Amino acid sequence: MAQQKKLVEAITSRDEDFAKWYTDIVKKAELADYSGIKGCMVIRPHGYAIWENIQKDLDRRFKETGHENVYMPMFIPEGMLQKEKDHVEGFAPECAWVTVGGSEKLNERLCVRPTSETLFCEHYSKIVNSYRDLPKLYNQWCSVVRWEKTTRPFLRTSEFLWQEGHTIHETEKEAREETLRMLQVYIDFYKETLAIPAVTGRKTEKEKFAGAIETYTIEPMMHNGVALQGGTSHFFGDGFARSFNITFTGRDNTLQYPFQTSWGVSTRMIGALIMVHSDDDGLVLPPRVAPIQVAVIPIAQKKEGVLEKASELKNRLIAAGFRVKLDDSDKAPGWKFSQYEMLGVPVRVEIGPKDIENGQCVLVRRDTREKMFISLDKLEDTISELLADIHESMYKAAQKNLEEKTFTARTHEEFLDIAQNKPGFIKAMWCGDTACEDQLKDETGGVKSRCIPFVEEQLSDKCVCCGKPAKHMVFWGRQY
Amino acid sequence: MAQQKKLVEAITSRDEDFAKWYTDIVKKAELADYSGIKGCMVIRPHGYAIWENIQKDLDRRFKETGHENVYMPMFIPEGMLQKEKDHVEGFAPECAWVTVGGSEKLNERLCVRPTSETLFCEHYSKIVNSYRDLPKLYNQWCSVVRWEKTTRPFLRTSEFLWQEGHTIHETEKEAREETLRMLQVYIDFYKETLAIPAVTGRKTEKEKFAGAIETYTIEPMMHNGVALQGGTSHFFGDGFARSFNITFTGRDNTLQYPFQTSWGVSTRMIGALIMVHSDDDGLVLPPRVAPIQVAVIPIAQKKEGVLEKASELKNRLIAAGFRVKLDDSDKAPGWKFSQYEMLGVPVRVEIGPKDIENGQCVLVRRDTREKMFISLDKLEDTISELLADIHESMYKAAQKNLEEKTFTARTHEEFLDIAQNKPGFIKAMWCGDTACEDQLKDETGGVKSRCIPFVEEQLSDKCVCCGKPAKHMVFWGRQY
Numbered sequence: 001m002a003q004q005k006k007l008v009e010a011i012t013s014r015d016e017d018f019a020k021w022y023t024d025i026v027k028k029a030e031l032a033d034y035s036g037i038k039g040c041m042v043i044r045p046h047g048y049a050i051w052e053n054i055q056k057d058l059d060r061r062f063k064e065t066g067h068e069n070v071y072m073p074m075f076i077p078e079g080m081l082q083k084e085k086d087h088v089e090g091f092a093p094e095c096a097w098v099t100v101g102g103s104e105k106l107n108e109r110l111c112v113r114p115t116s117e118t119l120f121c122e123h124y125s126k127i128v129n130s131y132r133d134l135p136k137l138y139n140q141w142c143s144v145v146r147w148e149k150t151t152r153p154f155l156r157t158s159e160f161l162w163q164e165g166h167t168i169h170e171t172e173k174e175a176r177e178e179t180l181r182m183l184q185v186y187i188d189f190y191k192e193t194l195a196i197p198a199v200t201g202r203k204t205e206k207e208k209f210a211g212a213i214e215t216y217t218i219e220p221m222m223h224n225g226v227a228l229q230g231g232t233s234h235f236f237g238d239g240f241a242r243s244f245n246i247t248f249t250g251r252d253n254t255l256q257y258p259f260q261t262s263w264g265v266s267t268r269m270i271g272a273l274i275m276v277h278s279d280d281d282g283l284v285l286p287p288r289v290a291p292i293q294v295a296v297i298p299i300a301q302k303k304e305g306v307l308e309k310a311s312e313l314k315n316r317l318i319a320a321g322f323r324v325k326l327d328d329s330d331k332a333p334g335w336k337f338s339q340y341e342m343l344g345v346p347v348r349v350e351i352g353p354k355d356i357e358n359g360q361c362v363l364v365r366r367d368t369r370e371k372m373f374i375s376l377d378k379l380e381d382t383i384s385e386l387l388a389d390i391h392e393s394m395y396k397a398a399q400k401n402l403e404e405k406t407f408t409a410r411t412h413e414e415f416l417d418i419a420q421n422k423p424g425f426i427k428a429m430w431c432g433d434t435a436c437e438d439q440l441k442d443e444t445g446g447v448k449s450r451c452i453p454f455v456e457e458q459l460s461d462k463c464v465c466c467g468k469p470a471k472h473m474v475f476w477g478r479q480y
Numbered sequence: 481m482a483q484q485k486k487l488v489e490a491i492t493s494r495d496e497d498f499a500k501w502y503t504d505i506v507k508k509a510e511l512a513d514y515s516g517i518k519g520c521m522v523i524r525p526h527g528y529a530i531w532e533n534i535q536k537d538l539d540r541r542f543k544e545t546g547h548e549n550v551y552m553p554m555f556i557p558e559g560m561l562q563k564e565k566d567h568v569e570g571f572a573p574e575c576a577w578v579t580v581g582g583s584e585k586l587n588e589r590l591c592v593r594p595t596s597e598t599l600f601c602e603h604y605s606k607i608v609n610s611y612r613d614l615p616k617l618y619n620q621w622c623s624v625v626r627w628e629k630t631t632r633p634f635l636r637t638s639e640f641l642w643q644e645g646h647t648i649h650e651t652e653k654e655a656r657e658e659t660l661r662m663l664q665v666y667i668d669f670y671k672e673t674l675a676i677p678a679v680t681g682r683k684t685e686k687e688k689f690a691g692a693i694e695t696y697t698i699e700p701m702m703h704n705g706v707a708l709q710g711g712t713s714h715f716f717g718d719g720f721a722r723s724f725n726i727t728f729t730g731r732d733n734t735l736q737y738p739f740q741t742s743w744g745v746s747t748r749m750i751g752a753l754i755m756v757h758s759d760d761d762g763l764v765l766p767p768r769v770a771p772i773q774v775a776v777i778p779i780a781q782k783k784e785g786v787l788e789k790a791s792e793l794k795n796r797l798i799a800a801g802f803r804v805k806l807d808d809s810d811k812a813p814g815w816k817f818s819q820y821e822m823l824g825v826p827v828r829v830e831i832g833p834k835d836i837e838n839g840q841c842v843l844v845r846r847d848t849r850e851k852m853f854i855s856l857d858k859l860e861d862t863i864s865e866l867l868a869d870i871h872e873s874m875y876k877a878a879q880k881n882l883e884e885k886t887f888t889a890r891t892h893e894e895f896l897d898i899a900q901n902k903p904g905f906i907k908a909m910w911c912g913d914t915a916c917e918d919q920l921k922d923e924t925g926g927v928k929s930r931c932i933p934f935v936e937e938q939l940s941d942k943c944v945c946c947g948k949p950a951k952h953m954v955f956w957g958r959q960y
Binding site for chain 1: 513515516517518520521522523524525528529531532548549550551552553554555556557560573574575576577578579580581582583589590592599602603606607618622623625627629638639641
């Protein structure tokens with residue numbers, strides 16, 4: 001137990017210093033490491049395995065909704081980026097520029113893609129000719145670069161991994177439906193796979209994506225009440241098509257502009273997994289993305305028959321389809337307990353000589369630490385139920401946190417008071433003016449509109465900032 | 481049939497103009513498209529789906545041999561690249577350099593990774609301390625950039641997708657074993673999944689990787705007798721470890737340098753699939769990487785019951801685990817036949833009113849065009865056998881081509897004669913001097929050493945170039 005204590009002490013407490021606790025977990029759970037390159041991280045095996053599970057699950061959802069994967073170049077010539085005015089204004093300030101290729105200075109600078117709307121448009125302008133060519137429902141998995149001033153592993157890095165869907169449609173209606181369909185895919189994925197609840201809705205003019213007509217967002221709340229923009233889905237209208245001269249011959253034989261969308265989520269979700277679920281003993285992973293779902297720890301493993309039995313349990317669990325690791329190293333059980341807690345493994349199986357005698361084993365769940373003795377012949381069924389239950393409890397705990405830290409402000413004074421004293425989301429009415437968003441942000445030192453939800457409550461009839469007639473109820477909050 | 485003919489005519493004949501035939505297939509089979517960025521291609525859905533199947537299969541092989549995936553930054557600071565002398569000399573001339581980030585000029589230029597040895601070394605220097613930390617068996621899937629002057633889709637592009645394994649070991653013996661183990665994984669993958677035979681062996685000093693002590697290679701032969709360097713596996717000794725000051729405390733408590741390897745294959749393999757297997761009607765894909773394995777084409781689909789039956793067959797085949805597409809579009813069957821031939825789909829199922837009456841369907845295999853009538857109740861079994869047989873036949877046909885186009889030269893004159901008149905590999909003895917390799921390359925306009933095979937034949941005792949005592953039998957050939 002001395003060793004276990006030592007490991008645990010190595011992490012800063014979440015309540016004491018949330019930021020330090022976060023980076024401690026990134027490091028101690030071996031998710032990522034700093035690299036020698038400004039703002040870029042090394043994603044280590046445990047972190048990358050989580051990303052692989054995320055990819056597999058999302059990719060299946062994308063394919064089930066009819067999308068195909070492609071790969072676009074990682075460079076965008078400066079002239080191509082400039083074709084859409086709002087878009088280039090949004091991204092040019094954070095581009096990394098290649099100016100030399102081989103030993104020659106390039107005639108035109110190449111931007112390392114910060115996002116690939118322009119590349120997809122260039123391609124669509126070549127392959128879309130008739131309404132028969134539509135829709136194209138493309139997605140790509142890649143890394144993108146945005147030159148960030150202050151960075152933090154997973155949450156904000158100069159390079160990050162993501163997927164970006166880019167679709168093109170015959171009609172505005174279809175494109176609008178696609179935008180909302182993919183938002184719903186994200187909402188389902190957050191709930192069903194990451195066990196993370198969120199508020200969702202539409203971004204205000206001020207907060208929407210550079211070049212978009214509408215941006216929809218999913219905004220989970222971290223344990224400390226701060227929001228994370230967890231994924232976005234954009235409707236572009238025909239703006240990009242006009243800028244890139246993408247046209248098609250319609251059913252009525254006239255030349256028309258198609259309508260486009262894009263949508264993306266990134267390795268930032270690993271940051272959300274940490275900040276929503278984890279605790280002072282390390283990572284807590286929802287079972288569906290956990291690289292190891294069950295850790296089998298033999299007790300008194302030098303005693304006859306223990307390792308054999310542990311190995312038998314491991315094989316049974318693998319055969320039942322679980323991701324399992326048996327740790328038969330010569331380290332003490334106490335060390336192993338805290339190690340697999342640190343890594344966020346959802347269930348630990350302990351098996352020792354006494355357990356074998358009694359035809360049982362010990363199960364310990366990571367999220368609640370609950371310990372139970374179960375009969376060995378019920379192992380697979382119990383673990384299957386337990387993993388499902390862990391997912392549900394984790395979701396409910398996160399939901400409870402979100403609800404408890406969501407406040408209502410009906411007056412300007414209330415808004416400022418909550419912003420100062422109660423970390424979390426604030427529901428408040430808004431007149432629709434960007435000036436009020438700017439003012440609230442300044443007054444609170446960073447509280448911004450998160451989204452206008454699909455179902456708005458009528459809290460009052462006045463803007464919480466200027467007192468003019470309210471147009472919308474908005475979720476407000478600080479963000480990572 | 482008019483439509484079918486038209487489609488077929490659109491491709492240049494392989495024997496007439498191999499290079500044009502190749503690019504025709506890339507385009508008509510919708511594998512890739514040119515982009516507006518010099519030397520970079522767009523990988524389209526059909527091409528990317530092949531890459532996904534390649535990735536899935538290889539990734540499984542890597543994990544079965546104990547490897548874990550990670551992700552390193554895409555940028556390498558100039559100073560980091562320069563740490564290993566031979567390595568930087570090999571790669572600096574083809575680097576793309578980022579010199580501006582955001583709106584500021586960088587103090588140190590960043591190279592977009594052409595390969596990631598230096599990044600892995602930097603990371604290993606931080607995480608390897610004791611023999612207990614070894615080995616680390618890491619792999620990464622990513623894109624890399626090499627500024628090429630002349631490019632061709634899949635074969636040579638400024639940016640390409642690949643995997644790069646990077647491992648670090650306690651002993652030289654282990655690292656040497658790993659180098660050969662991964663070469664064998666590539667050999668097995670080429671044979672079992674791509675249906676491509678190859679010669680394999682060690683590269684000469686002149687041809688080995690920048691910074692390696694040994695480079696092993698797999699060299700398949702294209703249909704026209706030209707070689708493609710299909711994959712390489714490198715043993716680095718402790719050279720990189722010394723340059724990057726990676727040390728560990730050994731079992732005897734002394735400070736030691738570890739030994740390293742790296743190995744990689746790329747989207748170039750898609751080029752090999754085209755040039756080894758395909759024909760004048762388009763792509764021919766080995767079943768294990770084919771995005772669509774079976775195309776179901778209804779005949780006279782407006783007749784009652786045809787589409788229902790076709791759909792039933794599709795569902796049966798999907799349930800049996802095949803990748804299936806039913807084409808019920810209003811295009812003519814003849815057009816569909818040539819379209820799925822162009823895409824390389826291994827098996828076509830035709831089902832029409834007469835077939836239904838007779839309880840049968842028509843199967844046509846893509847590789848040999850053989851047509852057979854089979855009873856509907858044997859559908860799944862027959863297709864399963866057929867796909868296995870197609871794989872075998874494709875491998876054998878490629879093997880026959882390789883054997884028929886491998887020649888033996890015992891004298892300098894014979895060598896030059898074969899090099900000029902018979903496209904293919906040349907087996908010939910060599911003294912071990914780089915000067916002779918240079919001379920043979922000059923005299924033949926490009927024939928280079930491919931590899932020294934693991935089992936050498938003793939063709940004569942003299943070097944085919946200078947006549948001095950021979951040290952090795954070498955495979956020679958032109959390359960893409």
